[in-house]
Amino acid sequence: MSTGFIKVAPEVSEAVSSGQGVVALESTIFTHGLPRPRNIEVAEEAEQIVRDAGAVPATIGVVGGVPTVGLTKDEIVELSNDDDVIKSSIRELAIGAVNRKNAGTTIAATSFLAHRAGIKVFATGGLGGVHHGASENFDESADLLALALNPIVLVSSGAKAVLDVNATLERFESLSVPIVGYRTNSYPGFYVAESGFTVPHRVESPEDVATIYRTQRAMELSTAVLVANPVPVEEQLDPTGLDEIIERAWAALEEQKVSGQAVTPFLLEFIRQATGDASLTANVALYRNNARVAAQIAVALEASNGSK
Numbered sequence: 001m002s003t004g005f006i007k008v009a010p011e012v013s014e015a016v017s018s019g020q021g022v023v024a025l026e027s028t029i030f031t032h033g034l035p036r037p038r039n040i041e042v043a044e045e046a047e048q049i050v051r052d053a054g055a056v057p058a059t060i061g062v063v064g065g066v067p068t069v070g071l072t073k074d075e076i077v078e079l080s081n082d083d084d085v086i087k088s089s090i091r092e093l094a095i096g097a098v099n100r101k102n103a104g105t106t107i108a109a110t111s112f113l114a115h116r117a118g119i120k121v122f123a124t125g126g127l128g129g130v131h132h133g134a135s136e137n138f139d140e141s142a143d144l145l146a147l148a149l150n151p152i153v154l155v156s157s158g159a160k161a162v163l164d165v166n167a168t169l170e171r172f173e174s175l176s177v178p179i180v181g182y183r184t185n186s187y188p189g190f191y192v193a194e195s196g197f198t199v200p201h202r203v204e205s206p207e208d209v210a211t212i213y214r215t216q217r218a219m220e221l222s223t224a225v226l227v228a229n230p231v232p233v234e235e236q237l238d239p240t241g242l243d244e245i246i247e248r249a250w251a252a253l254e255e256q257k258v259s260g261q262a263v264t265p266f267l268l269e270f271i272r273q274a275t276g277d278a279s280l281t282a283n284v285a286l287y288r289n290n291a292r293v294a295a296q297i298a299v300a301l302e303a304s305n306g307s308k
Ligand code: PSU
Pocket: 026, 028, 029, 030, 032, 033, 034, 105, 106, 107, 108, 124, 125, 126, 127, 128, 129, 140, 141, 142, 143, 160, 260, 261, 262, 263, 264, 268, 283
């Protein structure tokens, strides 16, 4: 199927039209968020987890400038190994028509493309959000506005630890994007189960999420539903010393004058090195867990569709 500007893999378009559960997966996580060769393994494993839970995975990225929903294994490998791969948020999508580059799509771009392809559920690791110092440097991820404009269920483990979590939660409130804790009252802290902030609402099951999503759609709201799913406590990063590492990451960012799209990958990589890969282990663990829960929600959504 082609919608004119995006390419959708046959397996994905068939699953969407026949009412099978489908889960979108982003590609910035493996083009810019994880080191090689782990990135390819994690991308493939996430797809397998979705399949094992009875849904169809649709990894989304840009191949030679073409936004593609449902990357093949070869395309995942190509993007993962491309030294020239760019990071595409929504504003880069049409530029691909000119530069013809491969790109990893962020949560913002992936949400947009998934929704255009009729996919309702999306699993990721950690959300983009408001960076520290945003009142002066205006660094707020495009993920925020995109989640106000693209109705999709997004399963994540909270905003990335390097962000100003309080400001991020305030912005989601302003944008009318609901956040529900998945079997928790705590807003997750990405690498760790708790950020220190609470969520106003909690849900207990994939069916609860499906009901909220369907109700929002019936109301014709354009907003996403954010499902905050914490990393399992036994797999979380040891929080001892984490604050100090994050402080050092910010200092290095300022010293090296990193800005724009490079900020998030820089901070994540700094933390990985400073924790001797422990942050990577936690990142992979939470992503696996999110892929599984997202697939359960996708299946529940289609089951409730069928009974209507
Ligand atoms: N979560 C991760 N690793 C990542 C990202 C999220 O575990 O690499 C990516 C997502 O694609 C997210 C992006 O949309 O970082 C946010 O980047 P920015 O702050 O530049 O908007």
